[in-house]
Amino acid sequence: MADPIGIEIRNLYKIFGPNPAAHVEAVRAGMTKAELQARHGHVLGLRDINISIAPGSIQVIMGLSGSGKSTLIRHINRLIEPTAGEIIIEGQNVVAMPPEALRAFRRHKTAMVFQKFALLPHRTVLDNAAYGLEVQGVPEAERYRTAMRWIERVGLKGFEKSYPSQLSGGMQQRVGLARALVNDAPILLMDEAYSALDPLIRYDMQTVLLDLQKEVRKTIVFITHDLDEALRIGDRIALLRDGCVIQQGSAQDIVLRPADDYVANFVQHVDRGKVLKVASIMVEPSGAEAPPEAAIDPEARVADALQKMAVLRLQSLRVEAPDGRTLGHLPFQAAIDAYTGQQGAR
Amino acid sequence: MAWLTSFPQLDDGYLRDLKKVIDEGFRNFTRSYGDMIEGFFSPLQTLLIWSERLLLNTPWPIILLVVAGLAWGASRNWRVVIGSVLTLVLIGLFGMWDDTMKTVSMIFAATLLSIVIGLPLGILMSRSDRFQAVLNPILDVMQTMPSFVYLIPVVMLLGIGKVPGLIAVVIYALPPMIRLTNLGIRQVDREVLEAADAFGSSAWQKLIKAELPLALPTIMAGINQTIMMALAMVVIASMIGVQGLGQPVLRAINNQYFTLGVFNGFAIVGIAILFDRISQAWGKRLQKHREVGHG
Numbered sequence: 001m002a003d004p005i006g007i008e009i010r011n012l013y014k015i016f017g018p019n020p021a022a023h024v025e026a027v028r029a030g031m032t033k034a035e036l037q038a039r040h041g042h043v044l045g046l047r048d049i050n051i052s053i054a055p056g057s058i059q060v061i062m063g064l065s066g067s068g069k070s071t072l073i074r075h076i077n078r079l080i081e082p083t084a085g086e087i088i089i090e091g092q093n094v095v096a097m098p099p100e101a102l103r104a105f106r107r108h109k110t111a112m113v114f115q116k117f118a119l120l121p122h123r124t125v126l127d128n129a130a131y132g133l134e135v136q137g138v139p140e141a142e143r144y145r146t147a148m149r150w151i152e153r154v155g156l157k158g159f160e161k162s163y164p165s166q167l168s169g170g171m172q173q174r175v176g177l178a179r180a181l182v183n184d185a186p187i188l189l190m191d192e193a194y195s196a197l198d199p200l201i202r203y204d205m206q207t208v209l210l211d212l213q214k215e216v217r218k219t220i221v222f223i224t225h226d227l228d229e230a231l232r233i234g235d236r237i238a239l240l241r242d243g244c245v246i247q248q249g250s251a252q253d254i255v256l257r258p259a260d261d262y263v264a265n266f267v268q269h270v271d272r273g274k275v276l277k278v279a280s281i282m283v284e285p286s287g288a289e290a291p292p293e294a295a296i297d298p299e300a301r302v303a304d305a306l307q308k309m310a311v312l313r314l315q316s317l318r319v320e321a322p323d324g325r326t327l328g329h330l331p332f333q334a335a336i337d338a339y340t341g342q343q344g345a346r
Numbered sequence: 347m348a349w350l351t352s353f354p355q356l357d358d359g360y361l362r363d364l365k366k367v368i369d370e371g372f373r374n375f376t377r378s379y380g381d382m383i384e385g386f387f388s389p390l391q392t393l394l395i396w397s398e399r400l401l402l403n404t405p406w407p408i409i410l411l412v413v414a415g416l417a418w419g420a421s422r423n424w425r426v427v428i429g430s431v432l433t434l435v436l437i438g439l440f441g442m443w444d445d446t447m448k449t450v451s452m453i454f455a456a457t458l459l460s461i462v463i464g465l466p467l468g469i470l471m472s473r474s475d476r477f478q479a480v481l482n483p484i485l486d487v488m489q490t491m492p493s494f495v496y497l498i499p500v501v502m503l504l505g506i507g508k509v510p511g512l513i514a515v516v517i518y519a520l521p522p523m524i525r526l527t528n529l530g531i532r533q534v535d536r537e538v539l540e541a542a543d544a545f546g547s548s549a550w551q552k553l554i555k556a557e558l559p560l561a562l563p564t565i566m567a568g569i570n571q572t573i574m575m576a577l578a579m580v581v582i583a584s585m586i587g588v589q590g591l592g593q594p595v596l597r598a599i600n601n602q603y604f605t606l607g608v609f610n611g612f613a614i615v616g617i618a619i620l621f622d623r624i625s626q627a628w629g630k631r632l633q634k635h636r637e638v639g640h641g
């Protein structure tokens with residue numbers, strides 16, 4: 001497995017139109033999207049994006065359609081050319097790479113999964129999965145061996161001779177995932193990879209991805225418009241609106257401390273009990289005695305904590321790290337507040 | 347009021363001079379470069395003679411077997427196979443075997459040439475909107491200009507014979523090949539091309555592994571059209587010395603031999619249907635896995 005590598009996106013701007021470079025300065029100086037459109041007929045795609053993605057983490061980029069999220073992910077492997085800004089990966093600026101280096105970078109450092117699968121319909125599952133290696137010039141026997149391993153790993157054993165048209169959407173996206181994993185690239189780009197799938201299948205595929213991630217430890221950039229999906233799989237989440245990042249942080253940050261009304265409105269329908277962790281809402285150790293069975297893991301969810309308090313008829317729980325240290329305590333009221341979101345945990 | 351009823355035209359003497367200058371210029375051009383141009387096209391002569399000999403010298407049972415094999419390979423359908431063989435048997439029984447083989451060899455050479463020229467042009471056309479804008483009107487002219495008109499300079503340059511005939515046929519049959527290659531490549535799903543790029547394909551790999559295979563059913567439709575248009579030119583080409591089914595038709599027109607005309611006409615129709623069914627069946631079979639269904 002390749003070592004995970006990080007991604008630094010710095011001051012990235014994208015303007016669509018006949019002469020984008022001419023308007024970057026105006027946008028930097030604060031011209032709005034509507035103004036740019038009305039006065040110069042250019043569309044502002046992305047404005048001053050700064051995201052630092054840690055090696056081996058899952059970074060979710062979330063936004064509604066038109067927010068620029070698919071544009072943003074396409075900058076990381078430069079399927080779209082930025083108007084200004086830098087993307088630094090392993091000390092190299094992807095934006096400045098000459099074509100030859102860019103091709104090598106795409107072959108060895110990144111792999112991508114697409115919303116509408118984008119499989120080659122005239123090729124079998126096996127040949128689709130092996131595509132990345134084929135392009136690299138890996139001998140047939142070796143690329144088929146690697147491809148078979150990942151086809152089995154994503155649960156498609158026995159379908160390697162099928163054509164994409166013979167598979168369901170969920171299975172086609174497993175092929176898309178296998179194709180990306182076969183490359184063994186340290187960066188995995190997933191552009192609304194699960195948005196076209198039914199909810200149950202989407203949940204399955206999220207599980208597949210999370211399980212795989214424990215094994216392969218890639219740096220994953222995951223685009224979605226589905227907040228539940230974002231909260232479930234993202235180590236960090238960046239919220240995009242009209243081409244700007246309006247909030248970045250962990251799932252806990254976004255649910256507990258929404259940056260503005262737009263985000264607050266977004267998170268208000270989330271099942272907070274299943275998202276919030278005990279660690280995010282616990283308070284200082286009280287010193288009060290608590291029975292030993294009333295300990296709870298900081299990673300446990302608030303819903304579990306409430307369940308436990310109800311069963312044990314307790315007014316608070318002691319938050320205990322796996323090594324036995326006491327980290328804090330969780331009063332019933334704090335848990336209920338966090339759960340309902342009424343007062344908002346402070 | 348005479349100027350209202352008769353359209354004002356350029357002076358007669360001026361028009362006469364203009365035509366004379368162009369004609370003389372072209373005649374001089376022919377005199378000085380005719381041999382060179384003939385030399386340039388001589389590989390076509392070789393190709394034509396080779397394909398004609400191949401078809402005429404092969405024993406007829408083998409031709410029937412090959413056609414049956416092609417029909418089966420392309421369609422996997424017994425009705426197409428039986429229909430194809432029956433058509434050829436009837437043509438042979440009515441004494442038109444040799445002429446048919448000559449015509450088929452001509453069509454074969456014209457189609458081959460059209461693919462060799464049309465495919466790269468179609469690919470270039472799909473790459474550049476500007477090239478498309480330039481080429482489209484030229485293709486329009488090639489398709490609508492009465493073939494007799496461009497037969498004149500071709501015959502002046504190359505004389506009477508197979509090669510000028512082939513060139514006339516190709517001029518007429520080439521446009522659909524170019525247009526449908528262009529269309530097929532432009533219609534390839536953008537996301538699939540993005541995927542090819544994202545995995546680091548070179549431009550050539552993208553063309554060979556994604557664009558051409560996905561455009562192939564449309565390109566096949568282009569080849570089918572090319573064959574049909576080449577067949578439509580058979581009689582006209584016979585006027586400048588191309589042998590085959592066209593010549594008896596021409597003789598029939600000149601001498602009012604009704605039956606001779608009908609027989610040869612039906613032979614042309616017969617092989618047209620044969621080519622059409624085989625190439626369409628193949629195109630359809632190519633289509634089978636090329637469209638992704640979402641399920």
